[in-house]
Amino acid sequence: MAGAAPDSGTSAETTYRSARVPLLLPTWLVIGIFLILPVALMAVYSFLTKEMRGGVIWEFSLAAYDQFFINRGLFGDEPPSLEWTYISVFGRSIAQAATATTLCLLIGFPTAWFIATRPPATRGVWLFLITVPYWVNLLIRTVSLRFLIRENGPLNDALLGTGLISEPLAMINTNFAVQLGLFYSYLPFMVLPIYAAVERYNFTLSEAAADLYASRWVILREIVLPIVKPGIIAGCLLVFIPSMGAFLAPNLLGGAKNFMIGSLIEEQFKRSLGNWPFGAAVSMILMSLVLILLMLYARSMAKTEAR
Amino acid sequence: MTRLITTTSALCLLAGAAQAEGTLSVYHWFEYIPQELVDKFTAETGIAVTIDTYDSNEAMLASLKAGRLGQYDVAVPADFMVEIMAETGMLDTFTAEEMPNLPNIAPQWLDVPFDPGRTSSIPYQWGSTSFAVNRDVYAGDISSLGVIFDPPEELRGKINVLDSQNEVLILGSLYLGIPQCSTDRDQLRALSDMLVAAKQHWASFGSDTAKDVMVSGDAAAGMIYNGFSAKARAEGANVEYSYPTEGHVLWMDNVVLLKDAPNRANAIAFMNFLLEPENAAAVTNYAAYTSGVSGVESFLDEAIRTSPENNPPAGAAPGAFAQVCDEETQKLYDAIWINLKK
Numbered sequence: 001m002a003g004a005a006p007d008s009g010t011s012a013e014t015t016y017r018s019a020r021v022p023l024l025l026p027t028w029l030v031i032g033i034f035l036i037l038p039v040a041l042m043a044v045y046s047f048l049t050k051e052m053r054g055g056v057i058w059e060f061s062l063a064a065y066d067q068f069f070i071n072r073g074l075f076g077d078e079p080p081s082l083e084w085t086y087i088s089v090f091g092r093s094i095a096q097a098a099t100a101t102t103l104c105l106l107i108g109f110p111t112a113w114f115i116a117t118r119p120p121a122t123r124g125v126w127l128f129l130i131t132v133p134y135w136v137n138l139l140i141r142t143v144s145l146r147f148l149i150r151e152n153g154p155l156n157d158a159l160l161g162t163g164l165i166s167e168p169l170a171m172i173n174t175n176f177a178v179q180l181g182l183f184y185s186y187l188p189f190m191v192l193p194i195y196a197a198v199e200r201y202n203f204t205l206s207e208a209a210a211d212l213y214a215s216r217w218v219i220l221r222e223i224v225l226p227i228v229k230p231g232i233i234a235g236c237l238l239v240f241i242p243s244m245g246a247f248l249a250p251n252l253l254g255g256a257k258n259f260m261i262g263s264l265i266e267e268q269f270k271r272s273l274g275n276w277p278f279g280a281a282v283s284m285i286l287m288s289l290v291l292i293l294l295m296l297y298a299r300s301m302a303k304t305e306a307r
Numbered sequence: 308m309t310r311l312i313t314t315t316s317a318l319c320l321l322a323g324a325a326q327a328e329g330t331l332s333v334y335h336w337f338e339y340i341p342q343e344l345v346d347k348f349t350a351e352t353g354i355a356v357t358i359d360t361y362d363s364n365e366a367m368l369a370s371l372k373a374g375r376l377g378q379y380d381v382a383v384p385a386d387f388m389v390e391i392m393a394e395t396g397m398l399d400t401f402t403a404e405e406m407p408n409l410p411n412i413a414p415q416w417l418d419v420p421f422d423p424g425r426t427s428s429i430p431y432q433w434g435s436t437s438f439a440v441n442r443d444v445y446a447g448d449i450s451s452l453g454v455i456f457d458p459p460e461e462l463r464g465k466i467n468v469l470d471s472q473n474e475v476l477i478l479g480s481l482y483l484g485i486p487q488c489s490t491d492r493d494q495l496r497a498l499s500d501m502l503v504a505a506k507q508h509w510a511s512f513g514s515d516t517a518k519d520v521m522v523s524g525d526a527a528a529g530m531i532y533n534g535f536s537a538k539a540r541a542e543g544a545n546v547e548y549s550y551p552t553e554g555h556v557l558w559m560d561n562v563v564l565l566k567d568a569p570n571r572a573n574a575i576a577f578m579n580f581l582l583e584p585e586n587a588a589a590v591t592n593y594a595a596y597t598s599g600v601s602g603v604e605s606f607l608d609e610a611i612r613t614s615p616e617n618n619p620p621a622g623a624a625p626g627a628f629a630q631v632c633d634e635e636t637q638k639l640y641d642a643i644w645i646n647l648k649k
Binding site for chain 1 (some may be wrong): 372464473499512523525635639644649
């Protein structure tokens with residue numbers, strides 16, 4: 001018996017080794033064609049010379065990164081200093097994404113908890129209801145939100161009707177509208193992973209802690225949160241990352257008054273500016289930021305597992 | 308049964324004709340050609356038409372640059388974009404013999420600076436860009452661009468501005484009396500400062516929403532194309548379009564013959580078809596702009612023909628076409644725009 005086990009293991013290993021290349025091929029093709037190739041193209045373009053009104057000239061240039069980080073004044077002859085324009089665009093986008101993530105977490109966690117603690121027979125219905133809005137295209141949902149919150153829209157009409165306010169609230173084209181749009185768009189991405197984590201939570205642990213005189217707060221902090229933490233982190237990433245690149249909500253609900261990372265990149269390719277290398281460079285910088293975030297996540301997950 | 312057979316064979320014949328005459332690939336603005344007119348062209352010539360759409364001149368240029376040139380037969384760039392595309396070698400030329408309806412072009416649009424003598428483009432529609440005001444909100448004087456750039460109390464925070472660098476910077480320059488493509492530092496700084504100061508009174512930037520925000524009341528005033536303003540009025544908004552004393556932006560969209568067009572002969576047939584006054588008028592009745600073809604008047608809807616948006620009052624200041632700046636100058640205007648929207 002002791003000798004048989006390694007034998008069978010070896011044979012399985014041999015079987016798979018000979019088939020390794022054909023088995024891995026589909027994965028490598030998908031990753032290569034849809035991930036590595038486009039990203040590599042973007043990286044290369046960000047180091048090329050811009051052609052006026054779109055396109056690139058195949059000459060190495062650092063102009064795109066220079067434009068991002070170095071300020072030489074409107075006419076390009078002032079002493080170089082740090083360029084704040086694009087950093088502030090990133091700052092605004094990150095702050096917006098962070099707020100949206102916090103709001104989603106505050107509402108999403110209790111929602112997920114509520115669903116996970118329903119009897120198994122009705123959980124499906126609640127989950128189903130969470131996904132229903134996703135049958136409609138994001139653009140259409142965002143435009144509908146516009147109709148709801150405009151000055152003479154139904155929300156203001158209802159509030160005026162109840163007498164809570166005497167003047168219509170100015171909601172459209174404000175930061176509030178953008179936050180509302182992001183929150184509404186990405187809430188399910190927070191609810192679903194947390195639900196998956198809470199559903200696996202063993203509630204007898206809470207009972208055991210209560211028997212040992214732990215308060216509700218201590219139970220939540222010391223027992224529940226550490227166990228469902230992976231779900232919370234996954235939810236936060238799933239909301240934070242798309243919020244950072246979002247431009248539908250800022251453009252349609254916020255009035256497009258300021259660039260977001262997403263609209264700044266779009267402008268380089270589709271609009272008058274036509275600066276492909278700069279658009280590629282901004283995309284590379286955004287991707288590096290997201291990658292750092294994901295690496296931090298991976299590290300914190302490794303730590304959790306080691307514990 | 309007999310009828311079914313007849314219909315089927317008619318359809319087969321039609322399909323056969325379409326097969327024989329081939330196809331035409333049009334790259335066009337969104338919502339800019341009535342489907343009935345496309346059907347009429349197919350019925351007359353047997354050429355099957357496919358249309359892809361874009362929402363800005365620059366998006367069209369980018370897409371053609373990214374490898375789509377050679378897939379389309381015709382596109383519909385604005386005046387300055389015709390010049391850019393001609394300079395980049397994206398346009399093919401035709402001869403006067405190939406285009407029998409060329410003399411139908413209205414005389415003032417025949418020899419235009421962006422295509423002297425009309426060898427690769429024909430007029431599609433032209434119009435103006437300035438601003439419109441909701442008269443229920445503001446009854447005062449709207450003869451100055453100051454309504455947008457230094458708005459009266461009633462309109463502050465209720466203004467929509469086109470999300471288009473060209474239009475905003477040119478109208479701003481007209482307001483300050485600065486020439487286009489200026490490299491004068493003081494003038495450019497003044498333009499930048501004026502725009503940044505005006506922005507605090509603006510509610511939103513939006514081009515394709517420019518009409519909707521006026522109709523819904525989200526905006527009480529807005530930079531707008533004259534056809535959009537006419538449509539907003541037709542949809543019930545009490546808006547008045549202004550021809551400001553400082554001037555306005557003029558533009559003309561043109562159908563161009565693209566280089567390496569897969570169906571060159573069909574493209575020329577289509578352009579020739581669009582130069583028939585009746586067909587040009589059909590586009591005008593749909594889009595509410597103005598045609599560049601002579602003899603369309605009798606085919607126009609009364610409301611379009613006499614609309615205040617299409618008929619500047621006597622003595623209105625002349626409009627200006629967008630100029631193409633050289634690269635160094637364009638950089639300065641790009642920087643002003645980024646600074647405005649940062």
